[in-house]
Amino acid sequence: MSAKAPVARVASYAFGGHDGRALAEFYAAALGWEVTQEFPDENGVPVAFIVTDGTTIYTFYTARDFRAPNWPEDELPFHLDLMFDDVAAGEKRLLDLGATRPDHQPGGEHWTVLLDPSGQPFCISPATNWQW
Known part of the structure; x- marks a missing residue:
């Protein structure tokens, strides 16, 4: 009898800025979640912050050498896609929270690219795009 291989589960999605x-x-407000925990560096300064809805966890941390990607020239290793029932209202809220809208918009009517306060691209789209 062979033993089952260990299978990982995602604990958190981490993003530096x-x-x-x-x-x-920013993301806690955008998602309607809360910042629930913070973690200090070796000097006691909080540098990592947990945002959760109780089922999914995002960790946002201060990265000393962070440089926002020069998008669209730089490829992105990954990014977030957020969906809204009312995309126009969602975009307005995100812009009010500090996001910006770059001129380059490759998604046509399917998605809109925004930049979060650290300059990292993320996409917003209608919830109907994500019916699976």
Whole structure:
């Protein structure tokens, strides 16, 4: 009888930026979640922040050498896709929270690219795009 191979589960999705707290607060507000925990560096300064709805966890941390990608020239290793029932209202809320809208918009009517406060691209789209 062969033993089952260990299978991992995702504990958290982690994103670095120039200000982990600001990034955590932006995404917590955008998602309607809360910043629930913070973790200090070796000097006791909080540098990592947990945002959760109780089922999914995002960790946002301050990265000392962070540089936002020069998008669209730089390829992105990954990014977030957020969906809204009302995309226009969602975009307005995100812009009010500190996101910006770059000129380059490759998604046509399927998605809109925004930049979070650290300059990292993420996409927003109608919830109907994600019916599986």
